[in-house]
Amino acid sequence: MESGTYAVDPEPSGPPWRPWSEVGEEKAADRGVFAPVHTLSFGTPGAIAIAPGDVRGTDLIPERCGGYCCGLDGSDGPNLACARCGLAVATRIDDCSLWQAVWFAPDAVRGLPADASTGTTADWDAQGRPATPPIDPSGAWSAQWAAAVGAGLAHLLAASGGRPVALPDGLMTDLLGRLLDALLPSGTPAKAVVPAGPGLPVRNSDDHIFLVPKNPRTGEFWRAPGIKQSFPLPFDMWRHLVAPDERLLLPATGGLPDGVIRDDPPPMRPWELFRPDRNVFLYTLARIPEVRQPWLREIYDRVNDRGYAHCF
Known part of the structure; x- marks a missing residue:
């Protein structure tokens, strides 16, 4: 997640989990799942994801800080508690090979209107958004x-x-x-x-x-x-x-002298x-x-x- 953004998962998430053999095709199709999956969540829908760096007022729950390798994977349940009341409110995930995010439990938090409108609309004007290049600086695919x-x-x-x-x-x-x-x-x-x-x-x-x-x-x-x-x-x-090859045009003055060739680096190629x-x-x-x-x-x-x- 980019800093200052959030997303809402419309599907249920978290426990309880039920295996496909128990759920069955008909009930799974009612949930919008049309092919066998290992398990389906029957938790509360509406979990909210934000960037880990945007979280304030929470403390880690030490006994729920399990992870596979280099961080937290959320397998022990919510691992962030409200710093004021101690209620488990969110799950931080930052282990290697996993998408880093903090997921707030929908039954533990509520949204409040911002003090002022951000002025954003659901239009298609995204010219100011930075593009995500397909290849990372390391040469690996994004x-x-x-x-x-x-x-x-x-x-x-x-x-x-x-x-x-x-x-x-x-x-x-x-x-x-x-x-x-x-x-x-x-x-x-x-x-x-x-x-x-x-x-x-x-x-x-x-x-x-x-x-x-x-x-x-x-x-x-x-x-x-x-x-x-x-x-x-x-x-x-x-x-x-x-x-x-589209480039955003920026105001500029002057230019390169005649005969000078640009030395921009060539585009990255994947390995x-x-x-x-x-x-x-x-x-x-x-x-x-x-x-x-x-x-x-x-x-x-x-x-x-x-x-x-x-x-x-």
């Missing part, structure tokens, strides 16, 4: 991109209907080409991935799958009349794919093949109704049964 593409891949497979998918050349092929070759049949006719979003025309066709952005504040998918099949990515990542986040992919695909179709369920089971499936 974990944020791996998670976002894992979720987007689940929607892309569902939109494909089991047909081949044609990707535009460039970064999108680097991210998804190898995966689609492994998971979908080859040949023609293929469905073409076409960018769509604010400021772009919609050329609707039954053979198009539209790459659309998520609203940077609400997380809602961008929609337009005539769009039937789409897969989403966060706004800044969508913009990076749609306009990779390994891209792999989407397998867990995010499975989590998302299990919650898409199309996964009940035999061909897509076979993909779900294949990836789920192989802990280190070759394409992940």
Whole structure:
């Protein structure tokens, strides 16, 4: 989470947990889960995530500070208590390989209105937001991109209907080409991935799958009349794919002398093949109704049964 932001998980989280064999397909489908998962939470929905550095007025609970390796993993339950009353109110997670966040229990905290309006609206104006580059300074692929593409891949497979998918050349092929070759049949006719979003025309066709952005504040998918099949990515990542050479114009004076060549560093290149986040992919695909179709369920089971499936 970025400092100063928060997110709300609409699904139940935390104990009690019930195994899939006990829940059953019908009750799981009522919860919006359409493929087998190990367990389902029947805790309280509405957990609130914020950046760990934004937390104030809490103390760690020493006996609940278990972790796998280098930090806290939250497996012992809420590990942050209110500094005033001692009530367990949140779970801090910062172990290695886990997303760092503090999750406030929805039945232990309540929201209060801010003293003044922030002036933010749920529009598509995100020009001031910093873009997340696909490659970290270390040369590794960004974990944020791996998670976002894992979720987007689940929607892309569902939109494909089991047909081949044609990707535009460039970064999108680097991210998804190898995966689609492994998971979908080859040949023609293929469905073409076409960018769509604010400021772009919609050329609707039954053979198009539209790459659309998520609203940077609400997380809602961008929609337009005539769009039937789409897969989403966060706004800044969508913009990076749609306009990779776009630069924000800043006021400047002067310029380089004639004959002087810029010496900007070349763009970073990854040192390994891209792999989407397998867990995010499975989590998302299990919650898409199309996964009940035999061909897509076979993909779900294949990836789920192989802990280190070759394409992940």
